Amino acid sequence: MTSRRDLLKAGTAGALALGFPAIVKAQSGAIKIGHLTPLTGFLGALGEYAVMGMKMAVEEVNAAGGVMGRQLDVMSEDSVNPATASTKAQRMLERDGVEFLMGEINSASAKTIMQVAARNKRLFLQIGARSDVLRGKDCNRYTFHVDIPVTVMVNAAGQALAREGHIKGKRIYFLTSDYLFGHDLAKAAKAFVAANGGTLVGDELTATDTTDFSPFLLKIRQAKPDLVATNLGGNQVTNFVKQYAEFGLPYQVAGFNLNTADAWSAGEGNLAGIWPTVWHHDLDTPGSKAFVAAFRQKYGKPPENHAWIEYVSLKIMAQAMNATKSVDTEKLIKYFESQAEFDLLKARKGYFRAWDHQLIQEAFPFTVKPKGQAKDKWDILAFGAAVPAPNQPLESINPPKSQNACVL
Amino acid sequence: MQVLFLLEQVVNGLVLGGYYLLIALGLSLIFSVGGVVNLAHGAFYALGAYGAVEIAKHLGFGPAMVLSPVAVALLGILFERFLLRRFYTADPILSLLVTFGLALVAEQAIRMIWGAAPLPFAMPQAFKGSVVLGDFLFSRYRLFLLAVVALVLTGIWFLIHRTSFGRVVRAGIQRPDMVAALGIRLQPYMTAIVMLGVGMAALGGALFAPISNVHPAMGAEIITVAFVVVVIGGLGSFWGVVLASLLVGVVRGITIHFVPAAGEASMYILMFLVLMFRPRGLLGERIEKFE
Numbered sequence: 001m002t003s004r005r006d007l008l009k010a011g012t013a014g015a016l017a018l019g020f021p022a023i024v025k026a027q028s029g030a031i032k033i034g035h036l037t038p039l040t041g042f043l044g045a046l047g048e049y050a051v052m053g054m055k056m057a058v059e060e061v062n063a064a065g066g067v068m069g070r071q072l073d074v075m076s077e078d079s080v081n082p083a084t085a086s087t088k089a090q091r092m093l094e095r096d097g098v099e100f101l102m103g104e105i106n107s108a109s110a111k112t113i114m115q116v117a118a119r120n121k122r123l124f125l126q127i128g129a130r131s132d133v134l135r136g137k138d139c140n141r142y143t144f145h146v147d148i149p150v151t152v153m154v155n156a157a158g159q160a161l162a163r164e165g166h167i168k169g170k171r172i173y174f175l176t177s178d179y180l181f182g183h184d185l186a187k188a189a190k191a192f193v194a195a196n197g198g199t200l201v202g203d204e205l206t207a208t209d210t211t212d213f214s215p216f217l218l219k220i221r222q223a224k225p226d227l228v229a230t231n232l233g234g235n236q237v238t239n240f241v242k243q244y245a246e247f248g249l250p251y252q253v254a255g256f257n258l259n260t261a262d263a264w265s266a267g268e269g270n271l272a273g274i275w276p277t278v279w280h281h282d283l284d285t286p287g288s289k290a291f292v293a294a295f296r297q298k299y300g301k302p303p304e305n306h307a308w309i310e311y312v313s314l315k316i317m318a319q320a321m322n323a324t325k326s327v328d329t330e331k332l333i334k335y336f337e338s339q340a341e342f343d344l345l346k347a348r349k350g351y352f353r354a355w356d357h358q359l360i361q362e363a364f365p366f367t368v369k370p371k372g373q374a375k376d377k378w379d380i381l382a383f384g385a386a387v388p389a390p391n392q393p394l395e396s397i398n399p400p401k402s403q404n405a406c407v408l
Numbered sequence: 409m410q411v412l413f414l415l416e417q418v419v420n421g422l423v424l425g426g427y428y429l430l431i432a433l434g435l436s437l438i439f440s441v442g443g444v445v446n447l448a449h450g451a452f453y454a455l456g457a458y459g460a461v462e463i464a465k466h467l468g469f470g471p472a473m474v475l476s477p478v479a480v481a482l483l484g485i486l487f488e489r490f491l492l493r494r495f496y497t498a499d500p501i502l503s504l505l506v507t508f509g510l511a512l513v514a515e516q517a518i519r520m521i522w523g524a525a526p527l528p529f530a531m532p533q534a535f536k537g538s539v540v541l542g543d544f545l546f547s548r549y550r551l552f553l554l555a556v557v558a559l560v561l562t563g564i565w566f567l568i569h570r571t572s573f574g575r576v577v578r579a580g581i582q583r584p585d586m587v588a589a590l591g592i593r594l595q596p597y598m599t600a601i602v603m604l605g606v607g608m609a610a611l612g613g614a615l616f617a618p619i620s621n622v623h624p625a626m627g628a629e630i631i632t633v634a635f636v637v638v639v640i641g642g643l644g645s646f647w648g649v650v651l652a653s654l655l656v657g658v659v660r661g662i663t664i665h666f667v668p669a670a671g672e673a674s675m676y677i678l679m680f681l682v683l684m685f686r687p688r689g690l691l692g693e694r695i696e697k698f699e
Contacts, residue, residue, distance in 0.1 A: 040624075041625065044524045044623075044625065206671065212620070214423075214547070221545055222413050239620050246535075246536065246619045248536055248547075261525050265527060265621065268528065269533070
């Protein structure tokens with residue numbers, strides 16, 4: 001029989017472990033990692049998924065014995081805005097003693113963190129920001145990029161649109177988010193439309209805090225386009241599609257950016273059109289299936305693409321640290337530049353391109369399931385086949401060196 | 409053709425202005441009577457939207473539009489009785505701080521309860537689509553929204569200008585000391601005003617939930633607009649707020665017609681211009697206690 005004294009002892013030990021996890025970890029020499037992502041603002045919903053994916057990956061790695069016998073200790077913080085992001089990144093390196101930085105979704109914030117990484121000569125695994133200039137004109141040798149750049153998104157959705165005859169000889173209306181990411185997306189989309197024989201009949205910028213799109217909807221109706229193509233960021237897309245459905249305009253809608261979380265929150269019957277994504281939870285690979293099942297078990301809902309990308313990003317770092325037996329920035333850069341392959345839970349493995357540090361991987365177009373076919377509220381999207389096709393080189397949807405200004 | 413397009417933006421701006429009015433009028437009333445800038449006003453707007461989403465799951469769309477604002481209005485009574493009441497005569501910086509703090513707490517509480525991801529919410533199929541009246545395009549849902557706003561507005565105007573309740577409130581704005589000298593306690597009136605004000609904000613949130621994101625920071629988004637409208641309209645004036653709301657909506661529409669990227673900045677430029685020429689706002693009255 002357990003005595004009262006034993007029970008108390010066990011209870012105290014448990015409470016201590018719960019109350020002071022940082023101390024317990026520190027004693028075994030944990031590897032500290034700084035993780036910044038927007039948790040508030042128009043990208044906050046995506047950041048929440050990112051933190052969930054990160055947590056799950058850390059728990060798995062630590063449960064399997066950590067990296068080089070050391071536990072991982074990831075500090076996740078709200079990056080808020082570009083200025084705060086850079087201040088926090090500097091603080092994490094200087095005062096919190098993190099070995100390297102990971103994270104971000106906002107392209108403008110990613111840009112400032114990249115500068116901090118270069119100044120401190122420390123590695124930054126830039127996970128979720130998609131602006132082309134980050135891996136183009138503004139690239140630096142300390143930063144590696146996991147998510148697909150906007151050119152790939154434009155190619156993924158654009159090829160599907162072109163196949164269904166929405167581009168060639170059509171009148172296309174652009175609505176673009178007025179910040180770094182939106183401008184970049186519009187630039188890539190314009191090049192695609194021009195190359196594929198479409199005509200631009202409208203090209204408008206909208207502030208990132210726009211919640212009411214009705215004046216824009218009136219202008220779209222006045223222009224009478226064949227296709228409305230959006231280059232919007234974060235939850236702006238949701239606002240737009242909700243109000244587009246409200247007004248019931250007859251023109252085909254599409255866009256070059258829509259995250260699954262924002263698609264889920266559009267509400268029944270509001271979403272239509274063709275969109276691109278980097279990963280989705282219906283992907284039929286053993287790795288993805290296991291990940292989705294474990295995520296559902298832990299959080300009670302399917303993972304969004306930002307949960308997936310944070311999850312694989314930490315696994316990428318763990319693989320790199322294990323392979324180099326080091327947390328040293330120079331050694332890690334050398335490993336990534338060796339084009340080592342990483343399991344992304346997709347059919348094909350990915351690798352970092354040595355000259356622009358971009359992770360080369362598959363992307364997917366998606367549409368919306370017809371009414372009545374959804375099994376649950378997460379099951380409203382119909383995902384298309386991976387681009388590029390299995391017989392084409394993975395790199396073919398990425399901007400080639402001749403179109404990329406990156407010099408490391 | 410160009411003129412017609414512009415006119416369409418003006419009409420659409422008026423509709424949007426009507427919706428701004430729903431949120432700004434309550435803010436203005438609470439400010440005028442109690443001398444408190446309720447920075448937590450947006451939180452009640454957000455609660456109205458979240459409440460509508462929850463209620464609609466069980467009782468449907470119609471009851472959600474009615475019950476959610478009523479529930480939030482009742483919450484407003486507690487807010488006035490236990491928090492706001494302590495700050496009417498205190499230094500204004502205190503009430504600013506406490507309502508600002510409350511707005512942050514409310515936003516984080518929403519994030520903890522419902523998560524950061526926006527909640528999906530759709531309107532009944534019958535409201536979808538638009539109607540063409542003359543040369544103008546209206547969304548069916550916004551016509552419904554406009555009708556509700558007109559109804560509420562008429563009710564509030566009648567209450568303030570044609571009832572004994574309203575007489576005390578109007579007197580209380582100008583001369584609270586005289587009202588007190590006549591043996592009338594202003595406190596129950598203030599409770600009613602706060603209840604009405606936050607109830608209207610919640611109604612705005614519920615009505616806008618089907619056509620915009622229902623997310624934790626939605627209150628912070630709307631409070632700025634409402635505050636700008638109140639400043640442009642001027643304190644203590646019912647028609648000032650009405651005029652300012654419509655003006656902000658119309659100016660935004662016209663701006664987007666010509667310079668789309670400046671759409672959200674237009675109201676701040678308008679505020680700047682109005683304050684340069686009329687520091688009390690368009691129809692603001694001279695209120696002794698604020699001078």
